[in-house]
Amino acid sequence: MRGTKRFRLARPIAAALGAVLLVGGLAACGNSDTGGDGGDDGKLVLGFSQVGAESGWRTANTTSVKEAAAAAGIELKFDDAQQKQENQIKAIRNFIQQKVDVIAFSPVVESGWDTVLKEARDADIPVILTDRAVDSADKTLYKTFLGSDFVKEGRLSGVWLIEHKKDATGDVNIVELQGTTGSAPANDRKKGFAEAIAADPKLKIVASQSGDFTRAGGKQVMEQFLKANPKIDVLFAHNDDMGLGALEAITAAGKVPGKDITIITIDAVRDGMQALADGKFNFIAECSPLLGPQLMDLAKKVHAGETVPPRIETEETTFTQEQAKEALPNRKY
Incomplete structure (x- = not known):
């Protein structure tokens, strides 16, 4: 009799424990997939693949992107491709695997991107081209281009x-x-x-x-x-x-x-x-390399499903010697 009584008392305890474990398991599964809802802290997650650090321009561009992401409250996953296309393709695939919200990159070269960009599109991750364009005939592979003419x-x-x-x-x-x-x-x-x-x-x-x-x-x-x-x-x-x-x-x-x-x-x-x-x-x-603020604004818009122009150009000018002398004291890069 005592053995039977202990068995009957154990059943509701086991059931309750199972329910807790089930809820915990469901919560864990939900937290592991942050693709459409930002990172663990709710931030939009941007994967950015940079060409490299080959010039003063590129260094200023990287600084602009990093500072703008921090100011906009965006979690930035940054990758330096060291001027190699294979490194950028690998980085983009890593971003897809990590289920970032948006991917942005400055292509090392113009051609050879269709396959990996189709993978990003199939994963429902919008792509923004920054500074450099690609020569793909399929314009649905990316949302917009941000950069210079x-x-x-x-x-x-x-x-x-x-x-x-x-x-x-x-x-x-x-x-x-x-x-x-x-x-x-x-x-x-x-x-x-x-x-x-x-x-x-x-x-x-x-x-x-x-x-x-x-x-x-x-x-x-x-x-x-x-x-x-x-x-x-x-x-x-x-x-x-x-x-x-x-x-x-x-x-x-x-x-x-x-x-x-x-x-x-x-x-x-x-x-x-x-x-x-x-x-x-x-x-x-x-x-101009200072594309960071515009990029963060675009990342938020494409993540929200807003329509953006297919091409956004930065405002730029030219300089002669006298104009350079005048501009230098306030130059940001």
């Missing part, structure tokens, strides 16, 4: 050169330091510049090679240009850092940068602006 930057550089060299006699020999091969800014800046200078047949590109957007690359390639081309009148560099590297090579060759060789660059980071103010550069087309 690289073709316009190249075109503005060419238009300035036409005016600057309008009184020159004979051919004007130009060497071009391209950015990373296959990247959107390299392709587009080259295109815009070439289209602009086509209006003046005396402007001729005699050499064009990638310096990979780095100072070291700019210096190395400029050294080769100087050895192979005895007469160089103009250097067009796709970013300030390559131009700054080229300055070293030009000086070492016994030439005066900004005088013997006219130098045009793109970005307008502080070091580049200082070179322009000092007369070592002659013209810079701006490309």
Whole structure:
């Protein structure tokens, strides 16, 4: 009898314990899937894959993204691809596995993204392209692009050169330091510049090679240009850092940068602006890296299901020496 009584008393206790465990188990399952509801603390989770840290521009861009995420109360999962597409694809797949709310990335190159972007779309995770575009024909693979008009930057550089060299006699020999091969800014800046200078047949590109957007690359390639081309009148560099590297090579060759060789660059980071103010550069087309606040605003909107424009361009300008001197004291990057 005592054994039977103990058994009967144990049944309601066991049932109650089972109910607690069941509720706990359901709660745990719910917490493990935060894809549509933010992180454990309710924050929107943004996975961001950066190209790398190849230039002063890129460093300023990374700082802007990190600071803006903190200010907006967004949990940022940051990845540095070290300028390798395979690293970015791996990072995006990791973001998908982690069920982040939004993915943003600045593509190392333009092509080869369809497969991984389809995986993000299938996982119902919206994607934002920042700074650089992709060449996919399927525009449903991402929600929007945030960045600059690289073709316009190249075109503005060419238009300035036409005016600057309008009184020159004979051919004007130009060497071009391209950015990373296959990247959107390299392709587009080259295109815009070439289209602009086509209006003046005396402007001729005699050499064009990638310096990979780095100072070291700019210096190395400029050294080769100087050895192979005895007469160089103009250097067009796709970013300030390559131009700054080229300055070293030009000086070492016994030439005066900004005088013997006219130098045009793109970005307008502080070091580049200082070179322009000092007369070592002659013209810079701006490309602002401070995209963080706009990116966070877009992340919130696409996560909420709001419609956003397919392309959002940043407001930018150009600088001559006097304009650089005026702008430098308040320059943020």
